[in-house]
Amino acid sequence: MQTVNGARPDPLLGRASIAQRIEQFGVVAVIRLKDPAKLRAVVDALADGGVRALEVTMTVPRAVEMIRALAPTLPDGFLLGAGTVTDVATARAVIDAGATFVVGPVFRPDVIGACHERGVPAMPGCFSPTEILAAHEAGADIVKVFPATMLGPQYIRDVRAPLPQVKLMPTGGVTLDNAGDWIRAGAVAVGIGSALVDTKAIEEGRFDAIMTNARRVVANVSAARSQKSG
Numbered sequence: 001m002q003t004v005n006g007a008r009p010d011p012l013l014g015r016a017s018i019a020q021r022i023e024q025f026g027v028v029a030v031i032r033l034k035d036p037a038k039l040r041a042v043v044d045a046l047a048d049g050g051v052r053a054l055e056v057t058m059t060v061p062r063a064v065e066m067i068r069a070l071a072p073t074l075p076d077g078f079l080l081g082a083g084t085v086t087d088v089a090t091a092r093a094v095i096d097a098g099a100t101f102v103v104g105p106v107f108r109p110d111v112i113g114a115c116h117e118r119g120v121p122a123m124p125g126c127f128s129p130t131e132i133l134a135a136h137e138a139g140a141d142i143v144k145v146f147p148a149t150m151l152g153p154q155y156i157r158d159v160r161a162p163l164p165q166v167k168l169m170p171t172g173g174v175t176l177d178n179a180g181d182w183i184r185a186g187a188v189a190v191g192i193g194s195a196l197v198d199t200k201a202i203e204e205g206r207f208d209a210i211m212t213n214a215r216r217v218v219a220n221v222s223a224a225r226s227q228k229s230g
Contacts, residue, residue, distance in 0.1 A: 049214020071098025
């Protein structure tokens with residue numbers, strides 16, 4: 001989705017197409033940077049490694065300003081989203097800054113509504129099957145299963161057995177090596193933070209390590225999808 005001088009995304013391009021691209025990519029990098037000045041180098045490393053979607057969390061200092069500055073300069077086809085969004089005001093602010101998708105740690109129906117008003121996918125965080133179905137029925141484009149650290153891929157398989165219509169993206173507990181396990185279990189994508197966006201590597205300026213991590217997780221997701229279709 002294109003932005004113009006950091007302005008909010010064009011809703012005519014459609015939130016469904018953005019959600020579909022997230023599914024196609026299969027990996028959403030979650031970033032919590034101490035040094036916002038290094039964000040662009042991280043984006044370039046991720047893109048070079050094949051990861052095409054990045055979620056900047058609101059726990060990052062001046063996150064909205066970072067999104068506004070970065071949005072017009074992204075590589076072609078790269079999606080920039082906002083994470084840890086828990087209220088309508090913040091959802092509107094990040095969308096106006098150029099975020100093309102919005103992720104939350106919790107399920108807030110009014111946040112979903114605010115995102116859809118602007119033509120942007122909403123990806124609320126849910127834990128239980130009841131929450132997951134409620135979010136889906138409220139219009140969630142993809143449901144973030146969070147925290148997935150305590151659950152494991154079998155949980156995705158178990159939830160989708162009675163609820164095959166839901167689109168799930170586990171976040172927390174996803175690693176470079178087990179990302180494919182979540183995909184094989186039925187997740188449409190995975191959210192992955194420190195295992196991919198290595199804080200120490202960023203601090204030391206070793207962005208090649210980020211690229212290597214990206215290639216590894218993308219390869220594992222791709223292999224898992226090939227096994228499912230084969």
